[in-house]
Amino acid sequence: MASMERKREICSPLIPQRNSSRKTSAEIVSEARQSLRVQTTQRPFTPRDGHRQLFGNSSVRGDHVNRPQSTFSLDAQNFDAPDSRPGSGTRLSPLEHKPKFPGRCGTGDACKAVPKPPADPLNVKRGSAGAGVQARVRLLRTGSLPTLPPLEGNTDVTERINQGPEQKQPSAKRHPGTDHTKVHGGPHKPGPHRTASESRIMQPGVDSGVRPTHCTTGQRTELGNGDNAACPEESADSSMWNNTIGPLLQQLESVAAGGSAERLCDLCDRLHGTLAEADMLGRHCKRRSGILRTLFRLIDHNSARLNLLIAKLCLALCVSGNNLLNICKLVFQISRSESNDILFQNNSIIDLLLSVLHNEDVSTCGEALLYCVGTLKFLSGNSAILRLLLDKNCIGVAQKLIQGLHAVEEIHFTIAGHILVQLTATLRNLADHPDSRPHFVSFSVLSELCLVLRRHRQDQDICINISRIYSKLSSYSECRVALAQTPDCYRLFLELLSKHRQKQDLVVRLLFTLGNLTAKNAEARLQLFQSRGCMHTLLQVYDTYQRRDASLCTPSQTGASSPGKPPAPPASVQEDDDVLVKLVRVLANMCIHPAVGPALANDATCIQLLMETLELRSVQESEELLVNVAATINNLSFYQEQSSVLRHSQLAITKLMLKLVLSSSMDSMLEATRVYGNMSKSKDVRDFIMQNKVHQLVVTLLDSKSTEMCFSACGVLTNLALDPPNRASLSLEGAAAKLSDCLRDFGPGDWQLAGQACQALWNLIGGDSEKLLETQERETLLETLATYLDEDKALKWIENEDMRDLHGACWESEFLPVAQKLMKTLQPPDQKD
Secondary structure: OOHHHHOOOOOOOOOOOOOOOOOOOHHHHHHHOOOOOOOOOOOOOOOOOOOOOOOOOOOOOOOOOOOOOOOOOOOHHHOOOOOOOOOOOOOEEEEEEEOHHHOOOHHHHHHOOOOOOOOOOOHOOHHHHHHHHHHHHHHHHHHOOOOOOOOOOOOOEEEEEHOOOOOOOOOOOOOOOOOOOOOOOOOOOOOOOOOOHHHHHOOOOOOOOOOOOOOOOOOOOOOOOOOOOOOOHHHHHHHHHHHHHHHHHHHHHHHHOOOHHHHHHHHHHHHHHHHHOOOOOOOOOOOOOHHHHHHHHHHHHHHHHHHHHHHHHHHHHHOHHHHHHHHHHHHHHHHHHHHHHHOOOOHHHHHHHHHHHHOOOHHHHHHHHHHHHHHHHOOOOOHHHHHHHHHHHHHHHHHHHHHHOOOOOHHHHHHHHHHHHHHHHHHHHHOOHHHHHHHHHOHHHHHHHHHHHHHHHOHHHHHHHHHHHHHOOOOHHHHHHHOOOOOHHHHHHHHHHHHHOHHHHHHHHHHHHHHHHOOHHHHHHHHHOOOOOOOHHHHHHHHHHHHHHHHOOOOHHHOOOOOOOOOOOOOHHHHHHHHHHHHHHHHHOOOOOOOOOHHOOOHHHHHHHHHHHHOOOOOOHHHHHHHHHHHHHHHHHOOOOOOOOOOOHHHHHHHHHHHOOOOOOOHHHHHHHHHHHHOOOOOOHHHHHOOOOOOHHHHHHOOOOOOOHHHHHHHHHHHOOOOHHHHHHHHHHHHHHHHHHHHHHHHHHEEEEEEHHHHHHHHHOOOOHHHHHHHHHHHHHHHHHHHHHOHHHHOOOOHHHHHHHHHHHHHHHHHHHHHHHHHHHHHHHHHOO
């Protein structure tokens, strides 16, 4: 292309996209030689859903019965009693005596009071043992494992109960459907002679007089210290409970009976602060069950602020299972009202929600994660909270969750899809903030989303959300680079376009993203073109929307669709236009690559669709589309090989362009004039222009104040003046005088335009300036040329030395050669030497 662009002979008009504002020298010289132009367009509009719900009205999930609901009732009865015994229907009563351990027995009677298990349970008769074993299995299946004594031989359960306070569970996952605290104490010593008091687990919420402890002084059993004095840690905890926490809980229960929600909020705040100061938050809080039970009873007050404080405290106490789900639902319910957004600001609840996303697993807490992410989706619509989410590394947490969702088993695939709908919608909102872009790049979120698309390509809700993220971020260079480096992203986008080509809002965003990727990246243009099925898919989408548009424009073709045909996309002409605008832009950008342009110029289907668009559409209804089509044809016109389809169709294209030239739209006139500038190399095209009086309009365009318009008009006139009969017609329109005015007015600021005006004048004069120029006009033109040919005078208005050097380079390459040639033609014979 570089060699082609340097050939500035008479019949080679230059039609570059230039900016009249002053730029760096490198940009000036580069743009002066840039003939193929990149097309730009607006990003598709993303309407905000006015209703806060998990799945919007446009969701393909519709009102499906298995779809998680956004509306539900929630009260204290929905919560499980914390660390409760299995629901067997009979509540166990606490023992009324304080057991004495065998090692401390002082009398035989005391020792006899302690029940002992059979020495070998396997020796018990089958008939009497069956009911007992079944009952124990039933308890284990329905209850919380750590609250039950271990079955003999069940090492799994035994090991979990025997874990000391410093031994963590092998996984941070919570058990679904239960909410239990850890049992603190030293390790069990297995054996057949363990007493009941050694193997018994204290009932939650019951003060039996024996406390688990971390203290290791003296001889101790699993549940207490025997006759030894209480250790300092236990004493401190008991003191904190008796003096502060217990009274606070009593106040909460008292105020709950008839006090105000405001008072309850203050007490909850005090309780949270007290527990935090005492380091009693989390699952290690020994009387956690009593605290939770009190909090759950407050939920029925229906105060958004109070419920959010309750939820914050429950999450800080690490509820799990059904209680975690209901707390997440409670927070979700509060976040559905925009008026409650203020409650989430300057509040640690967001940190706790992000912690849930970071730590929980979809296989055990899928629905809780769904409502947790749904809450963040709603909140991210608030600009103030959006900033908070970025500061709290929401994008990093989302990336980790996405990676976890990649690995879910097939049984959890549906709930993973529901979560991803909420998560991608949240990321879509985060992408609006300019500070989010470095996070998207550094956490490789754009690549992770490609993996999501591959796995969930059937889910249109997920696909549309991710396409919205890409359409937003691909407008920025750092995100374009990150996305372009994702393996096979072009192939993936093409597959989605083919699969969902009837879904307009998805198609338009994928095409917009492809247009951004190919706008300034030559490698991206080639990679997209070389992707399997590229042109077939793009032209198939083009044909799908083109045919529908044709039926809308032709009354005889309207009517119900034939049976068996796919349902028609939305009937809005504007939406259909938007798809074709983005698609044609992709074609225009791709054909800039020298390995792609000739192939497209010789693609009969491509050329036919472009011509059909020109024929079917009007400038009034589809101006941007027709401008893009004209720009694409202009780019393709640089690859007019003798056998190319475009070369054989150039006269037909010229005729179709006539309505753009004659329109009132300056953009349409400009693009059509550029096409005429290239196509007028053909004698047939030049004859058509002259016969239809288009040359008169072209001469008039020289009066425009737009340098782009004047430059394009100069290109057309350069070619029209090749034919001697045309010179007289152009002269009658005053073309020479107007070209001289363009040179005088725009020369110092635009040397490429000045050079093109000189070329048009040189062709127009044809070696006989006396016939076409009045004496005064010739002298004025000679004076202008003399001034501009003096480099010092021509560049004296540029103060910056670097810019002066660069403008000088452009002046030397674009203006000087043709101006010198024109100067010699205009000078009298005795002065030409």
